Amino acid sequence: MIMETRSSVPINNEWDIVQARQLGRQISREMGFGHVDQARITTAISELARNIYLYANNGEITIEPIVNLGKKGLKITSRDKGPGIKDIRLVMQDGYTTSGGLGAGLPGVKRLMDIFKIDSTLEKGTNIVAIKWLR
Amino acid sequence: MDYTIKLSQYERMLAQYIEQRDERALYKGQKFSRKMLEQHVSPEDVVSMHIEVVKRIIPHVDQKVMDSLEFLLEVMIGYGFAYREHQSLRTRQEQLDAEIDIAANIQKSLVEGEIPSGHGVDIGVISKPAKKMSGDYYHFVQDDHSISVAIADVVGKGIPAAMCMSMIKYAMDSLPDYRKQPGDVLSSLNHVVEQNIDPSMFITMFYGVYHADENIFSFASAGHEPGFFYNHKYDRFEELVAKGSVLGLRRHSNYTEYRLDIEPGDMIILLSDGVTECRTEKGFLERGEIADIIRSEMHSPAQRIVDQVYYNLEMLQDFVLRDDFTLIVLKF
Structure with a gap:
């Protein structure tokens, strides 16, 4: 069954963000997400991939369909071995940004998805898991 | 107001406008958007509603037009992204204001x-x-x-x-x-x-x-x-x-x-x-x-x-x- 496949995209440059978006859209479409949710998932992937590209240089986005108690969902995992986040509470606040302009990155992703978990260790890297359930 | 009701309301308004192109329908549209805002409906949801209704009431729309609407949807997600941040900042501002009011009262009682x-x-x-x-x-x-x-x-x-x-x-x-x-x-x-x-x-x-x-x-x-x-x-x-x-x-x-x-x-x-x-x-x-x-x-x-x-x-x-x-x- 296709549902069980897991796909990853390494993020090394800005074009890889597009690759990750493409993969997310394709899998979410195959799983039967509506247009708006497809776009939400893609935007979330885009933000996570962009964070890797901007702050960690290299990392990986993994996208996989999951089933939990009969509920189907799409799980995005973002992994990098970058500098890590010193104060997670701070970056999870709206308006926080180190790059100028609108913040929105992580809190925005959290709002677009149903589940959002972040784990980061200084100088080791950051792991983020985000899930959107199929309604 | 649940989604199907909103959808049919939007469908009636849009149909009326396409039929008659009159100002009344546009005014209804304006009132509708205010209601959407009050109910915290995001911009991308409004666009998605529009796409759905267009598919229903206009048969044989040029695929290129539909594609362009999909594009708009994508852009509006980005908009909604920033819009919600803005809203959450406003809420935080209100909380801060309330805290400052309390602090100001404490201060007043110190001086007076x-x-x-x-x-x-x-x-x-x-x-x-x-x-x-x-x-x-x-x-x-x-x-x-x-x-x-x-x-x-x-x-x-x-x-x-x-x-x-x-x-x-x-x-x-x-x-x-x-x-x-x-x-x-x-x-x-x-x-x-x-x-x-x-x-x-x-x-x-x-x-x-x-x-x-x-x-x-x-x-x-x-x-x-x-x-x-x-x-x-x-x-x-x-x-x-x-x-x-x-x-x-x-x-x-x-x-x-x-x-x-x-x-x-x-x-x-x-x-x-x-x-x-x-x-x-x-x-x-x-x-x-x-x-x-x-x-x-x-x-x-x-x-x-x-x-x-x-x-x-x-x-x-x-x-x-x-x-x-x-x-x-x-x-x-």
Whole structure:
């Protein structure tokens, strides 16, 4: 069954963000997400991939369909071995940004998805898991 | 309003507009968007609704048009992304405002105390913060033989200034009785401020004691805006000049104590720089102009004098207060 496949995209440059978006859209479409949710998932992937590209240089986005108690969902995992986040509470606040302009990155992703978990260790890297359930 | 109801409402409106192209349908659309906002419907949901309805009511739409709408949907997600951040910031702002209101009330209760009314002195006070919280401070103490008055101004305004102000209040409350001479009070406070406040913050302060038995007003100043002394005998306003460095500049500062003989009809006017830094169309207000306003009111009770001066200066500045404003008048 296709549902069980897991796909990853390494993020090394800005074009890889597009690759990750493409993969997310394709899998979410195959799983039967509506247009708006497809776009939400893609935007979330885009933000996570962009964070890797901007702050960690290299990392990986993994996208996989999951089933939990009969509920189907799409799980995005973002992994990098970058500098890590010193104060997670701070970056999870709206308006926080180190790059100028609108913040929105992580809190925005959290709002677009149903589940959002972040784990980061200084100088080791950051792991983020985000899930959107199929309604 | 649940999604299917919204959808059919939108469908009717859009159908009416495509059919008749009239202003009424557009007006309905405007009202609809307001309702969407109230219900926190995101921009991308509105676009998605539009796409769905277009598919239903316009058969055989050009695929390119549909594609363009998908593109718009994508763009609107980005918009919604930023829009929601904005909303959440606004909520946070409201919470902060509420907290500041509470803090401002606490501060008000710290400053507001009884204004003495004995020893034949008539006292008027007005103190207005430029923002919600004030960096100005004043304090009176009356005992059997004297009335003491303090006025202080923390350089800066708003919350940091207000926090420093509370510290000054407690430092003053804890001064021992034998340290109540103006020069001593200021050097004690200087020590507290120097040790406890960020080096970038300064406090100016004037402290005076009216000795009712001897009819003497003794005072000292830590870089505070000079007040006025109205000399009744010569019918003139004199500057209440006193030298001394601002609080917190050095670890040890000494403050010279000055003395004035007081006669009935004399007045002492103390102020914060918010009074002298009033900016009018013609530039900064001259100290002489302030004295003129006081002169025109000086036969009124002290409270009326300060109220009138405040009102006059407020009017001159088009009712915009740029700095915390404190004015005290003692009429003997």
